[in-house]
Amino acid sequence: MPGVARSRVRRWRIFFIVSGLAGILLAAVAAIWIVHLDRVVTREFQGRLWSVPARVFAAPLELYAGAPISANDLEQELHRLHYRRGDPASGPGIYRRTGNAFDLEARRVRFIDEQRDAQRVSIHADNASITSMRAADGTDLPVFRLDPPVIGSLFPIHGEDRLIVAPADVPPLLRDGIKLIEDRRFDEHHGVDLYGVLRATWANIRAGRVVQGGSTLTQQLVKNYFLSDEQTFGRKATEAIMAMRLEAHYSKEDILVAYLNEVYLGQDGARAIHGFGLGSEYYYAKPLGELGPAELALLIGLVKGPSFYDPRKHPDRALARRNLVLKEFGDAHLIDAAAVKREAATPLGLRPPGGSYVPAYLDLVRRDLKRDYAEADLAAAGLSVYTSLDLRAQGAAERALTQNLQRLDSKSPVRGEHLEGAVIVVEPNSGDVVAVVGGREVDTNGFDRALDARRPIGSLVKPAVYLTALETGRYTAATLIEDAPIELKLADGSVWAPQNFERQVYGQVPLARALAESMNLATVRLGLDLGLPKVAATLERLGLESSPTLNPSLLLGTVEMSPLEVVQVYTTLADGGFRTRLRAVRAVLDEHGQPLKSFKVRVEAAAPPAAVYQLDRMLMLVPTHGTARGAAARLPQGLVIAGKTGTSSDTRDSWFAGFTGNYLAVVWVGYDDNRETGLTGAQGALPVWADTMASLKPVSFEPILPDLVEDRWIGFDDGLETTPACSPDAVVIGVPKDTRLPVNPKCTSAPSPHVTAGDKIKEWFKSIVH
Amino acid sequence: MVQKHRSLTLPAVLGMALLLAGCPSPWPRPSVPANPSAIPPAPPPVAAPAQVPEAPPAPRPQAPPRENHLSPATRSLVAQAHKLLAQGDLDGASSTLDRALRIEPSNPLLWIELGRVRLTESDAHQAEVCARKALALASGDHAAQAQAGRVLADALKAQGRNPEAQEVESRPYMH
Secondary structure: OHHHHHHHHHHHHHHHHHHHHHHHHHHHHHHHHHHHHHHHHHHHHHHOOOOEEEEEEEEEEOEEEOOOOHHHHHHHHHHHOOOEEHHHHHOEEEEEEOOEEEEEEEOOOOOOOOOOOOOEEEEEEEEOOOEEEEEEOOOOOOEOOOOEEEEEEEEOOOOOEEEEOOOOHHHHHHHHHHHHHHOOOOOOOOOOOHHHHHHHHHHHHHOOOOOOOOOOHHHHHHHHHHHHOOOOOHHHHHHHHHHHHHHHHHHHHHHHHHHHHHHHHEEEOOEEEEHHHHHHHHHHOHHHHHHOOHHHHHHHOOOOOOOOOOOOOOHHHHHHHHHHHHHHHHOOOOOOOOHHHHHOOOOOOOOOOOOOOHHHHHHHHHHHHOOOOOOOHHHOOEEEEEOOOOOHHHHHHHHHHHHHHHHHHOOOOOOOOOOOOEEEEEEEOEEEEEEOOOOOOOOOOOOOHHHHEEEEEEEHHHHHHHHHHHHHHHHOOOOOOOOOOOOOOOOOOOOOOOOOOOOOOEEEEEEEHHHHHOOHHHHHHHHHHHHHHHHHHHHHHHOOOOOOOOOOHHOOOOOEEEEEHHHHHHHHHOOOOEEEEEEOEEEEOOOOOOOOEOOOOOEEEEOOOOHHHHHHHOOOOOHHHOOHHHHHHHOOOOOEEEEEEEHHHHHOOOEEEEOOOOOEEEEEEEEOOOOOOOOOOOOOOHHHHHHHHHHOOOOOOOEEEEEEEEEEEEEEEOOOOOOOOOOEEEEEEEEOOOOOOOOOHHOOOOHHHHHHHHHHHHHHHHHOOO | OHHHHHOHHHHHOOOOOOHHOOOOOOOOOOOOOOOHHOOOOOOOOOOOOOOOOOOOOOOOOOOOOOOOOHHEEEEEEEHHHHHHHHOOOHHHHHHHHHHHHHHOOOHHHHHHHHHHHHHOOOHHHHHHHHHHHHHHHOOOOHHHHHHHHHHHHHHHHHHOOOOHHHHHHHOOOOO
């Protein structure tokens, strides 16, 4: 019937039109989708490719004739920088030692002020110091610095850390090897490898499970870079299209290098190791260019399963995987059969774990930078941060703290509780912070006591009281003050009756002795005479940032400060009254090595040098005649130091702050829950301080005598002017020139100058040979 | 060690001590004795009548005169800083002096150089503080004091503090 036929034809026509329209629509949607993906791919790829966290460097070691670095020290430093013994002509990062002579091919490195190319240097040293240095052309090198060691990176919360490798720095074996193992047809395919998919599918069917992925390097890159981890068909399709678009726009070279920088290679706590550049550093502590075939084979093998083949957790699996990759290298003639055999016989050769991870120092760096940089820039903009950290000082402080706390714990009646502590070491003239230890678990990123534990400082406050006294001009170190009981009615009606630590009363004592023996009663009387506001003002001038409460107990150190704040105050005392801004970060460079910001030395005149000299002379008596006498046994003989012990009430906090001629350090020891330690500053903190300093090649503290001041001898007990020949307890103090001091009547005639001359020279000679 | 030195005769010790003290080794600097017992004796005191108790009773400890110089290492860095300064690279000059200060942090000559860089940077306040610090470190060394005084006077003038600058220029070590 024509009607039926007509309606059938119409139905077909409608069907074709509708499906045609649907098809067009679908194609349009698909086209829009592809265009969209194309845009995503190009936009992301053209802009900043990766978030590169800021890398943080320690200070480079400066070598120069006379630098106190022995031949063995130098070799140790070279090992720290992962230089290895060999023929330096064969490439950077290699040195040869012949006796005490070193021949070194230094790596190409970036410093704050200079990009230095790889360079041949010969260095001579003896058992104590560097003796001479020469460049390759034989010219004398007056000063040469080693590579600045990398100490970490300011990676973001999600933990992605990487170190970008430039195309020119990719070793040929890595280039060929990664293609061989992960994507044999990389150079032929257009983003998706159908043959590879079929081969993988067949292998999976035969095995009954997923044993092979058919993903190309391009697909893996797209997956890591643009997509989430979910495994859906839609995502697979997106991945394939993006991979093809990427191939359409970019060269194989661009894609391969991007892949090498993107790929995930392992996990270090919260930090995800991305890219072969960081992988090389994390597993071998060497630049990628210095890796041999076995090392490259391990990294390439890791791509398949970074946690399954984790060479630190599963060394056997990792070794088997590495050797399998080496065998494939041999089969593909990337290396010859002899090399396969030789390389497969080498151990994994990983760098020791941990090592130079310094979370407490990085905290300080982050804090310094937060003032000038957004968190996002630190985590992503590829900055280089150059710091003042001295890894030798850091190591010394870590060892001194952990060893002493273990010793103190074993003697402590409190079982099961662990003492905690903090150490900060600075170079007082420049304000450079060279070491920060935030607790006994030195490589764990936890509570940073050096920066955040604010505790009562006890007698560490006293130098501020005595400096205030000296500044008035009414007192000298020889002035007698009264150490006698005192009761004070406080504003709240209560009565405050401080006592000396030993609960003794000493009567009339010179200022110098009252400070050296840390007498509470004498100090409170002196402070009240001067006035609390004046003492508080001195503390603020020295560097305390918050105004302390004006309570008489301030004079005995109820004011709470962090070790870092104490460092700032004492730096001013160690530096002749000049307050130098503490500095962890020296400069920040952008991703191209251009300086963004330098943190210059900033100094302010905070206290008159003449008064500070007189105070420093008194602080030098603390270790010889006062509360810190225990330090001498742990220090080189004859070393002159200055400092002050501090113990807060009921021995909850044990402090020592002091300085040698080259470093200042502050140590705190106590319990986190603030219980009593039973330790004075001299028993808890002082040994940590002394052990730290002893490992730092200390030189004697030599305060520079200001023009208006002169040195005089007084009796430590009575404050009367004397001579060492006349009084065995004679000590040197500084006083304003031509000050009239009461003279010890027994010592008014000069002793025979010959006897004293001989003794003194002998003593002095002793002090310089030690 | 100690025993051995004790056995040395006084003249020998004296000779060695003088030799060591006179050694022009810039780093580490010859130990200047800083503790009481280590200070070489001052000349015998001017005789004073024994019955006057305020009179100085005996030789007082005296600091030896100081002379500051740069070591070959810091000298080469200062030369480099001068070169950078001449090229107008103030930051470079600053960081190079920073390196030198890391080697000899309390050498007044380096603080004088830093003060000059700060002056060039028009940071007269920091130049002033660097010069004051150099002056404090140069105590007893007139040559260094004169240089530091020059920077200080210039820094004060740059801040319009001419009377203070004139006072500095009139100090004895400036002539």
